[in-house]
Amino acid sequence: MFCPDCKYEYRWGIEKCPDCGADLVERLPEPEPKVKEESKFTLLCTAQDLVHATLLKETLETNDIPCLVKSGGGVMTTLEPLSGYAKIYVPEEKYEESQKIIEQLEDDL
């Protein structure tokens, strides 16, 4: 059994985490799939807001380019409201391709 908050493993039969009181679960949710380690990511551009960042991300992914969106210290999720800006990272080998795609996108707006 695992505590979803502390990530500690406990003996079978224990139902609540002795540390935080959370209900234990049989298994922890799978961690987010990571982008392949081989690719080195490089900063493509900085989006001013979440809407723009999401648009860029979706456009790149439509073109089969994996990308990372980061704000502050962590990886942004669409569930978190974003203040300020977000940085869009793409694999180095896709950098030029990505740039053309976002240039085209800006032209369309």
Ligand SMILES: [Zn+2]
């Ligand atoms: Zn706990």
